[in-house]
Amino acid sequence: MKFDSYSAYDPSVTSQSLPAFLTVWPGLSLFHKDLVLIEGLVPLCICKHPIGGDILPRHVTMDVDFGIALGASSALYGTIATDLSGMGFRLKDPSKARYVTNSKGHELFIDFLVESTGDNPGTMMVDDIIASGLPGIQRALDTARHVTLEGQDLFGGNQQTTARVCEVGPFLALKLRAFGSRQQGKDAFDILYTLKHYDRGFDAALEGFATEVDAGNPACPDALKALRDNFASEQAPGPTRAAHFLLGAPYRNGSKDEQLKRTLLKQEMVNTASALRNAAQ
Numbered sequence: 557m558k559f560d561s562y563s564a565y566d567p568s569v570t571s572q573s574l575p576a577f578l579t580v581w582p583g584l585s586l587f588h589k590d591l592v593l594i595e596g597l598v599p600l601c602i603c604k605h606p607i608g609g610d611i612l613p614r615h616v617t618m619d620v621d622f623g624i625a626l627g628a629s630s631a632l633y634g635t636i637a638t639d640l641s642g643m644g645f646r647l648k649d650p651s652k653a654r655y656v657t658n659s660k661g662h663e664l665f666i667d668f669l670v671e672s673t674g675d676n677p678g679t680m681m682v683d684d685i686i687a688s689g690l691p692g693i694q695r696a697l698d699t700a701r702h703v704t705l706e707g708q709d710l711f712g713g714n715q716q717t718t719a720r721v722c723e724v725g726p727f728l729a730l731k732l733r734a735f736g737s738r739q740q741g742k743d744a745f746d747i748l749y750t751l752k753h754y755d756r757g758f759d760a761a762l763e764g765f766a767t768e769v770d771a772g773n774p775a776c777p778d779a780l781k782a783l784r785d786n787f788a789s790e791q792a793p794g795p796t797r798a799a800h801f802l803l804g805a806p807y808r809n810g811s812k813d814e815q816l817k818r819t820l821l822k823q824e825m826v827n828t829a830s831a832l833r834n835a836a837q
Contacts, residue, residue: 558740558742559742560740560741560800560801561801561802562616562801562802563804565616565618566662569662569664570616570617572660572662572710573596573617573618573619573620573664574597574600574705574707575707575710576620576659576664576666577593577597577719578705578707578710578715579643579644579711579715580643580645580666581593581719582709582715582717583642584639584640586633586634586639587624587636588720589625590624590697591623592622592623592693592696592697592720593620593621593622593623593721593722594621594622594669594722594726594727594730595619595621595667595730596615596617596618596620596621596746597617597620598722598727598750599615599746599749599753600615601701601703601705601719601721602703602721602722602723602724602727602750603749603753603754603755604753604755606753612749612753612802615745616742618664618665619664619665619667620666621666621667622666622667622668623668623670623696623722624668624669624670624682624685624687625670625694626670626671627682635683635685636682636684636685637684638684640655640666640685644657644710647686648665652686652688653668653669653685653687653688654666654667655667655668655685657710659710664710668682668685668686668687669687669689669693670682670687670688670689670690670693671689671690671691671693672691672774690730691773691774691775691778692726692729692730692733692773692775692776695726695768695773696722696723696730697720699723699725699726700720700721700722700723701720701722701723702718702719702720702721703719703721704716704717704718705717705718705719723764724750724754724756724760724764724765725764725765725767725773726768726773726775728747728750728761728764728768728779728832729765729768729773729775730779731743731747731750732747732775732778732779732782732783733775733782735747735786735793735794736778736779736781736782736785736786737778739786739797740797741797741798741800741801742801744787744795744798744801745802747794747828748824748825748828751831752824752828758831762831762835763835765832765835765836766835766836776836780833780836782794783829783832783833783836784833787825787829788826788829789826790819790822790826792826794825794829795821795822795823795825795826798822798825799818799822799825802821803817803821806818
């Protein structure tokens, strides 16, 4: 679930995303080799998070998303759906790959995505759960980073676990492709935030994306098209949607300070996108 502005995200809900992950990941230990954390929680795991000044606000997410291998199975020892049920998650809609639980009066969602091919462009069954097909998932699985995460789960228990997390190159490819298909400001914001705060540095993030292009990541053709079509100028959809997401709708009589912040943000979005295009050449 995504909103069109940063301010629409309720901290009481977004603060439950990590506890949801810390509930589910340890409980799916038999499937760890076939799972990788993708989408909204990834910046938490692979970025530094400075505070103060004019830096970007912390990333936000209301979901937990997993990439899953096509052949995922625990053989004789249970299934993903039964394990999720034991942790309080149920299938929200039989036609969609979304599992839900309720915590502190809010719904929390788990989604599964599997590598899309010509044979499975939509949803498909993996083990006994429904997963949505998406190009680039297998690269996220193949290049996953191991990250130690700790905190309380949804039951109030203290957890420390080592997770398989999508690395920066596949993450940027997936996010750029997503923006190209749905043009949501949060995707543009996530791209900018990750490039600025990647824990191994800006140049390493660029190199990670270039590696995915060279490796033939199937998400990259659409990602590169999105860079060309949507991030080339300050008035292009990427920079304008990122500015709207962070600062809200522009006002004709807005203050000079507000106008300057919007201009600088759009310029930064254009410059980082340009660096990505150059790295991929």
